[in-house]
Structure formats: structure tokens, C-alpha cells
Amino acid sequence: MVEVKDLVKSFGHFNAVDNISFKVAPGERFALLGPNGAGKSTTIKMLTTLLKPTSGNLYLNSHDVIKDKALARKSFGIVFQDPSVDTEMTAYENMQLHAILYNVPSKELNTRIKDLLELVELWDRKDSLVRNFSGGMKRRLEIARGLVHHPKILFLDEPTVGLDAQTRNLLWDYVNKLSAEKNMTIFFTTHYLEEAETNADRIAIIDHGQLLTIGTPSKLIKDSKSKSLEEAYLKLTGKAVRDEQANPHDAWRERQRARSMR
Amino acid sequence: MKAIYYLWLRQIKRFFRSKSRIVGSVGQPLLFLLALGYGLGSIYKRAGDGNYLNFLVPGIMAQTVLFAAMFYGAMIIFDRQFGFLKETMVAPTSRLKIMIGGALGGATTATMQGLLVLAISYVLGFRAAHPWMIPIALFIMFGLAIAIASFSSGIGSFVQDMQGFQAINQFLVFPLYFLSGALYPLTNVPTWLRYVAEVNPISYTVDAMRWSLIGVSKFGIAKDLIALAITIVICIIFGLNRFNHIEA
Numbered sequence: 001m002v003e004v005k006d007l008v009k010s011f012g013h014f015n016a017v018d019n020i021s022f023k024v025a026p027g028e029r030f031a032l033l034g035p036n037g038a039g040k041s042t043t044i045k046m047l048t049t050l051l052k053p054t055s056g057n058l059y060l061n062s063h064d065v066i067k068d069k070a071l072a073r074k075s076f077g078i079v080f081q082d083p084s085v086d087t088e089m090t091a092y093e094n095m096q097l098h099a100i101l102y103n104v105p106s107k108e109l110n111t112r113i114k115d116l117l118e119l120v121e122l123w124d125r126k127d128s129l130v131r132n133f134s135g136g137m138k139r140r141l142e143i144a145r146g147l148v149h150h151p152k153i154l155f156l157d158e159p160t161v162g163l164d165a166q167t168r169n170l171l172w173d174y175v176n177k178l179s180a181e182k183n184m185t186i187f188f189t190t191h192y193l194e195e196a197e198t199n200a201d202r203i204a205i206i207d208h209g210q211l212l213t214i215g216t217p218s219k220l221i222k223d224s225k226s227k228s229l230e231e232a233y234l235k236l237t238g239k240a241v242r243d244e245q246a247n248p249h250d251a252w253r254e255r256q257r258a259r260s261m262r
Numbered sequence: 263m264k265a266i267y268y269l270w271l272r273q274i275k276r277f278f279r280s281k282s283r284i285v286g287s288v289g290q291p292l293l294f295l296l297a298l299g300y301g302l303g304s305i306y307k308r309a310g311d312g313n314y315l316n317f318l319v320p321g322i323m324a325q326t327v328l329f330a331a332m333f334y335g336a337m338i339i340f341d342r343q344f345g346f347l348k349e350t351m352v353a354p355t356s357r358l359k360i361m362i363g364g365a366l367g368g369a370t371t372a373t374m375q376g377l378l379v380l381a382i383s384y385v386l387g388f389r390a391a392h393p394w395m396i397p398i399a400l401f402i403m404f405g406l407a408i409a410i411a412s413f414s415s416g417i418g419s420f421v422q423d424m425q426g427f428q429a430i431n432q433f434l435v436f437p438l439y440f441l442s443g444a445l446y447p448l449t450n451v452p453t454w455l456r457y458v459a460e461v462n463p464i465s466y467t468v469d470a471m472r473w474s475l476i477g478v479s480k481f482g483i484a485k486d487l488i489a490l491a492i493t494i495v496i497c498i499i500f501g502l503n504r505f506n507h508i509e510a
Contacts, residue, residue, distance in 0.1 A: 048352050051509055073354035084345035088276050100268045101353035129279075145349075 001026040001153060001185040002047065007056035009042050009209075016042045018209035019056075024202075026152075027183035029176070031190065031200035033233065036242040039209040040189045041081065044157050047187075048078055061152045074102065077146030081157040081189075083138050085130050091117065091141050092126040095148055102149035116144040119174070136167040143171065147178075154178065156188035160195065172199050197229040207237045265355045266363040273337070273367025277374075287375040288382060291326045295319070295379075295386060298445065311447065317478075319383040320399070320471035321444030324406065327376040328464065331407045332435055334368025335414025336427055343423075351508065361505045365415050369407035376403045391477040399474040402490065406467045409494040412501035419504040444468045448480055463493040 002024035009017040017039040024030040034040050045051040047058055049069050058065035061075035085094050095113040104112060117123040120140035130138060139159065146154060156175070160168045176199060178184040190196055196203055197217045204214040213220060213236060217229050226232040277283060299315040306314035341347040350360050377400065380388075390396055421427045441455065442464035448456055459465045466481060466489035473479035473486065481489075 050348065050351060070354040070356075073352055078352060080345060080348055082345045084349045086272070086341075086346045086349075087344060088279060089272065093272075093275070097268050097272060098349070098353070100264050101350065101355045103354070 001028070001061060002030070002187060003057075003059040004043070004047070005057040005059075007043065007046065007058065008054045009039075009046060009051065010054045015209050017046070017053075020206065020209070020211050022204055022211065022214055024185055024187060026185055027179055029179050029186040029188075029199060029201045031188055031196040031203045032206065033189065033193070033196055033203055034206040035237050038207045038237075038242075040206065041157060042209075043206070044078075044155055044187075044189065048076060048155060049073055074149065075151060076153040076155055077149065077151035078155040079139070079142045079146050079157065079159050081161070083135075083142070085138055085141055085145070087131040087133075088129060090127050090129055091122055091133075094130060094141065095145055098145045099148045104149055112148055116147055117141075120144045136163050139163060139167065139171070143174070151184070153185040153187060156186065158189055158191065160190065160192065168195075175199070193228075193230045193233055203229075205233060205236055212236050265359050266366070269350075269360060269363025270367040270370065273334070273364060273371060276337075277371040284375075287326065287330055288378055290329070291322045291379045292382060294322050294325065295383065299386065315383075315386065315388055316476050317447070317472075318445065319380070319388045320475045321442075321468050322383075323376045323379050323399070323403065323475075324442075324444055324464065324468045324471050325439055326379045327372045327403045327407050328410055328435065328439060329431075330372035330375045331368055331410035332414045332431060334365060334372070334411040335416075335418035335421075336424065337364070337368065338415055338418030339421065339424055339427055342418075347508070357506050357508075358502065361412075361415055361502060365408065365411040365501065368411035368414070369404060372407040372411065373400065373404045376400075376407075390475045395474045399471055402467060402470045402474060405490050405494060409463075409490070409497040412494075413497040414501075416497075416501035416504035419501075419508050438462055438464045441465075442468050443480070463489060466490055466493075 004023070005021050007017055007020045008015060020039075020043065032040050032043065042051065046053045047060065047065065049065060049072060052066070060072045063071040063075060065072045086097075089097070092113065095117065096109070099109050099113065114123060117126055120143060122137065122141055122144065125133070125137070130141065133141065143159070154175070159171060163171070172195070175186055175188075179186050186199075188196075188200070200217065202214065202216055203220055205212045205220070213223070215223070220232050221227070221229055224232040224235050226235060295315070295318065299318050303314040306312075306317070311317070338347065341350075353360075380396070380399075390399075417427065417430055421430065441458050442462050443459050444464070448459050448465070451459075466486045469479055469481050470483060470486035470490060473483045479486070
């Protein structure tokens, strides 16, 4: 369902992603883990057509991401690391615009939006401006929005950052249900290792742009002779703290989000 | 088509929801009309050129449209900062449609602001020479708005923050406006200023506005419209080119 082949992205002399290859099966829940600056977000950006790879091939739902952009784009939904809703529009309008951009048939548009907004418990707030939503509500809206066009693959880039335990639970319950009932492929990144341990069928750990290991959580623990995934992860990636080179917009949004979570 | 319509609608809705933007959009032109129109009116009359307010209004309308349409580029920067731009960038809708929808919306709100200034001018005592020609002025304003909204989407695509965008406004758009003959007649100005005005695309729009509203033209309406058409084409090509190159 997701295929990454010899993927390279360099910025000048620096290889942010350095020759990575892996495959994700349909319906699989796949976690991409790694320290800050390991290349997770760059990989997701390339998979979701936001960045052009320097070399290598990418396939989503067997569509070539570089050559058949439009088809590849129809195949996935995404919840970005930073908020990406229009705060000056209502929840319904955000959903509606998304549905239009993804060419959802107008007959189904209304029922789909209603079902999804009810599911994330925002239907009674559909006509409120998103500006007035809390961080958790915005996240729920973004998940609902990412599903309007019935994607085969759902990308979640650190979806639970800044959410309370209740909302985190709700989110994972729902995501696991999507994968079990609709056979949706889930591709996510997170810094919370226990989240990956419970919610991923397979985990890939990358660092310095390279794939260190890939396998089921229990295999990763066994292979590294560790007691937990966290121990295995630290053995592989070391204990040194990393600085991420964020671009100014990410840093700015980070501050906005911190403010809205308060 | 539907995508273009909804992206257009988004701009319209956002405009009407922002009361401060509506008030702000007429504040500056109103100040220009009052301060310059009344302040310089008597000198202008003494120089033998007649009613300055009448002369000024078409220029101020062009000014309103110019800066309002430039604001569309700022909207792209806001969308980038608030993350919404990414939502449209990963959608299976072509960048061409996304830019056209947004720029049409930005151009529509800019034209509405120009019309609002015309209405205010009527309150201040302005009268069009031939009221039936006001639709022509509207058409010219929309042409300018399309050109500038496309141009500003190009700028908004590669300028990363509001400071950079303001710098472009300060060093490019303000000079273009002040050297366009919007505020003074180009008949007796120094030669260098006349040359600058003649290569300045805004001059021709201001001239066309004046032609349609007070029946006075320096370059001739044919030349004005050709210049406006060329400006629109160049600005759209520039805007599309830059917008196509956005990477997140």
C-alpha cells in the first residue's frame, strides 16, 4: 500500500533522508520512529507530495507519487504535525471545502460530513468558527477532515502532541477501528514510544536519515535484548539530545499551538 | 469549476467576517480624500485646473483596489503560517485552480472596496461625468484587481513572512502608486517623472479610471486598455509560476 524505494533527500551536502526503503501492507498500522531531525517529517512530506525527493521512488496505493501526483493525493488523508484548519471558517465549512477539493460527489457530501463530525463529537459545533475551538477540538476536526474523501491510507504526523489523555484515547480507539473495520492503512509518527508499542503492527526506527531497524514491537525488543520498546529505542539511537532545525513557520506554529493548548 | 467557486467563496466570506478589514479598507482612502481633496483643492483651483476632488477620486479608487488586491498575497502568507496552505497543497486539485479561485476572490473583494470608496466620494460631493459609464470603471478596477491579486500571490509564494511582504509593499507598490499620476496631473511634471509614469503600469489604470469617471485621459483609452491587458497577462504568468513552485 505504501512503498518507499531507495529514497534520498538532500539539502545541499546534508542528506536528511539517506537511502531508505520499506513497504507497508494494506490495513497495516505502521509507526515511523526516530529522534528529532532523524528524517521522519521529511519522509512524510515526500510521501504526501509536499517535497520532491532527490532520488528514489515512492508509491501510494500503487500510484507513483512523483508521476501520478493527483491519483496519489486522492489515496491518502493526513493529519499534519501542526494545525492546518482555517480558523476563520466554521467546522462545517472546513469539511465542505476539503470535500470539494477532493471531488467528493455532492449527493454524499452532506451525509459524509455529518457522520464524521458526529463521530468526533463536533456536529453540534459545526457552525462555530474554528478560532473558538480548543487544541483538542481542532485535532478532532482535522482527523474528521482527513477522512471525508475515504482515503486508503491515513498519515498521522505526531497526532497526539499536546492532547489530554481522554482525547488521545478517543483518537487511538478510532484509528484502530478504521484499520480493523475499513482495512485502512495507518502510517504514523510519534515521540511517545508506548503509543507505538500498543498501536502499531510494525515499527521502523530511523536516525540520521537511515533506517536502523524494522519489525513488530516484540521483535524489536527481542532483537535488542531489551525489556521495553523504550529501552530498545534508546539502545539504537543513543541518549544524546538532538536539536531540530525548524523552519520559522514551524517554530511560529509551535508557539501558536502551545498558546491554544493552555 | 466547483473548486474555484468554493475557494473564491472562502475569500468573500473571510472578508465579510472581518469587520476591521472592511473599516480599515476605507479608512486610508477616506483620509486621502479628506486631507488631499480638501487640503489641496483650493490651490488646484487657483492653478486653473478646476475641481481637485473630481480629479482625485478615480486615483484614490485605483489606490484602494491596488492595496486591497496586494492584501491577497498577505493572505497566502497567513495561510502558510496558520498551516492551511498545506491542506490545499496536498489536495488533488491543480495549483492552477487553487490560485485562480483565491485570486478571483481577492480581486472581487478589492473591487468591492473600490466601489465602497466611490460611494463615499459621492457623499463628499464627487459626481461622475457620465453615471452610465460607472460599470466601465468597475470593469477597469476588476482588471487591475486581477493583475495585482495574481502578482501578490506570486509574492506571497516566495516571501516567507509579513516583514518581507511589507518591504515589497514599501519599496515597490508605494512608489508605483505615488509615481502614477493618481494624485497629480502628469501634464507639467519634470521630464524624468513623466518617463517614469509612462513605464509604470499603474499610470494607465489610473488614466483609464479617469477617462471612465470624469471624461479626462492623458494617454488615450486604447493605450490604457492595452497596457492593462499586458499587465494582467504578465502578472498572471508570474503569479502562477511562483505559486507552482511552493514547497512546504
